Amino acid sequence: MHAVTLPIAVGWSYVKVSLARRIGFFMSLAITLLTTWILVGLWAAIRQNSVEAQAEFTATELATYIVVAQVVSLARMSHANRQFFYQALRHVHTGEIAMDLVRPIDNQVLRYSQWLGVFAVDALMVAVPTWLIFRLTGIVGDPHSGVQAGLFAVSVALGWLVAAGFHYLLAALTLVITQTPGVNLLRVALQEVLGGGFIPLALMPGWLATAAVVFPFHAMVSSPTLIYIGHLQGLDALAALGIQAAWGVGLIVSGRLLWMQLVRRVLVQGG
Amino acid sequence: MRWAWIYVEGLRLTLKRLAQYRVDALSMILGDLGYRVIRLLVVGLLFAVTPQLGQWGPWEITLMWATAMLAESVGNLLFVFPTVIDRYFHEGDLDYVRVRPAPIVLWANTVATQPRYVSLVVVMLSVAIVSAANTGILGSAGQMGLLAVALLSTGLVFIGMRLMLFCLAAWFTRSRVLSHGIAAFTDHSRYPIDVMDQPLRGVLTAIPLAFTVFYPAAFALRPDEYLMPGILGLPVAAIMMAGGLVMLRFAFRKYQSVGTPEMWGAS
Numbered sequence: 001m002h003a004v005t006l007p008i009a010v011g012w013s014y015v016k017v018s019l020a021r022r023i024g025f026f027m028s029l030a031i032t033l034l035t036t037w038i039l040v041g042l043w044a045a046i047r048q049n050s051v052e053a054q055a056e057f058t059a060t061e062l063a064t065y066i067v068v069a070q071v072v073s074l075a076r077m078s079h080a081n082r083q084f085f086y087q088a089l090r091h092v093h094t095g096e097i098a099m100d101l102v103r104p105i106d107n108q109v110l111r112y113s114q115w116l117g118v119f120a121v122d123a124l125m126v127a128v129p130t131w132l133i134f135r136l137t138g139i140v141g142d143p144h145s146g147v148q149a150g151l152f153a154v155s156v157a158l159g160w161l162v163a164a165g166f167h168y169l170l171a172a173l174t175l176v177i178t179q180t181p182g183v184n185l186l187r188v189a190l191q192e193v194l195g196g197g198f199i200p201l202a203l204m205p206g207w208l209a210t211a212a213v214v215f216p217f218h219a220m221v222s223s224p225t226l227i228y229i230g231h232l233q234g235l236d237a238l239a240a241l242g243i244q245a246a247w248g249v250g251l252i253v254s255g256r257l258l259w260m261q262l263v264r265r266v267l268v269q270g271g
Numbered sequence: 272m273r274w275a276w277i278y279v280e281g282l283r284l285t286l287k288r289l290a291q292y293r294v295d296a297l298s299m300i301l302g303d304l305g306y307r308v309i310r311l312l313v314v315g316l317l318f319a320v321t322p323q324l325g326q327w328g329p330w331e332i333t334l335m336w337a338t339a340m341l342a343e344s345v346g347n348l349l350f351v352f353p354t355v356i357d358r359y360f361h362e363g364d365l366d367y368v369r370v371r372p373a374p375i376v377l378w379a380n381t382v383a384t385q386p387r388y389v390s391l392v393v394v395m396l397s398v399a400i401v402s403a404a405n406t407g408i409l410g411s412a413g414q415m416g417l418l419a420v421a422l423l424s425t426g427l428v429f430i431g432m433r434l435m436l437f438c439l440a441a442w443f444t445r446s447r448v449l450s451h452g453i454a455a456f457t458d459h460s461r462y463p464i465d466v467m468d469q470p471l472r473g474v475l476t477a478i479p480l481a482f483t484v485f486y487p488a489a490f491a492l493r494p495d496e497y498l499m500p501g502i503l504g505l506p507v508a509a510i511m512m513a514g515g516l517v518m519l520r521f522a523f524r525k526y527q528s529v530g531t532p533e534m535w536g537a538s
Binding site for chain 2 (some may be wrong): 031034035038041042047049050052177181182183184186189193198199203208
């Protein structure tokens, strides 16, 4: 029974903590709105002179793609995107990790539950308001259909699972490298570019689009966004969901294996 | 003059000490450098989609980015204090810095600078020179002079903005969320603002992020067209620095040595 109730309790406590610290989310909302506004303007200017962009997307589709990609992107410098990393780093530096290891809950389940709580608040206070504001201004369109809306919701959830898996891998690295913020910066840039949040994968050079598929980032942003605008429908959409699920499970397994290897090297003394 | 020597020596010793942790230093250098280089590659990728962005070509926009990142890197290398001041407030560590034989702001730089800033300065300077050569301004002493002015005003606006933002730590425990957000947003604002709609141009000019990237670089690239915003860059930089120093003064007065129970790492 505890296996179910403990993660829920942890996740709920993080929802409450996150809501108590809501200034971070208001800040994330303001930044996300401004960033999205810039990217929409930038891509409108790019499309004017781009044959490829005009062939691939209508003006509304492209604007919708950019907005929805920013809405679902967990690469943005939000509280939800940072806290997983700095918390893991702090626990190693201060020796608090000792407490994590004796808690009556598996470490991976603990972290996923915490991040799910923060993600829920981020979705509520940053993602949904951003979408709503751009929807009300008419810049972003509705999902392509009701079915696509449902598939989009599933895809966003799976995208979170992939992101959480990748975060867990990086959090595990804090056990062996003390200056991991550099790795985290690199992760943010890769996630933004290879996820398709800045540049739709369809508009990337062929070699880069192929390379992007090798990494899990496209499963975090590009897949849900393409489902939203209807560029992935039917079997293609289901295949994209399958790939997302495979990445999510694969990262859970690899994160677990990495943690089990690295935690053996931990000396609980802080410093 | 005595503390000028202490400052330089402090910077040197800190860089030397951090470089001895080879894996840590290398991971920070490669991570930060990778982050910036990927940002520059995005510019290249955009120009794979479109031949030009408004009236700007790829090397002109690369020069805008390189100028901004070079100014930011030099600012971080020599004057990183604004970005770590919140840690001093929250941990109550200013006491320790106050008894050092150099002014607080200088001493704090000497212990907070990092080897990655050196690598960023070298790489961004190289990118700026290559971009300047490809835009054709490298051979023009006048335009290179304007680029130097652009670098100066960009750097001062950065430092002033950061001082104002990070000094908020004296009043708010979670001020770092603001600085993180602004840092991310700054990256996205490094495209020519003249391709964007009028309200957004107004916002970016008022903040004044347009004075950290677009106006200074456009001033050097096309002085006839951007004379006024370019000239305005220096007074804007002076105002931002003055505002930052006033904030710093108030923040020091507010400081009480007790620190904040909620440590900065939690943000």
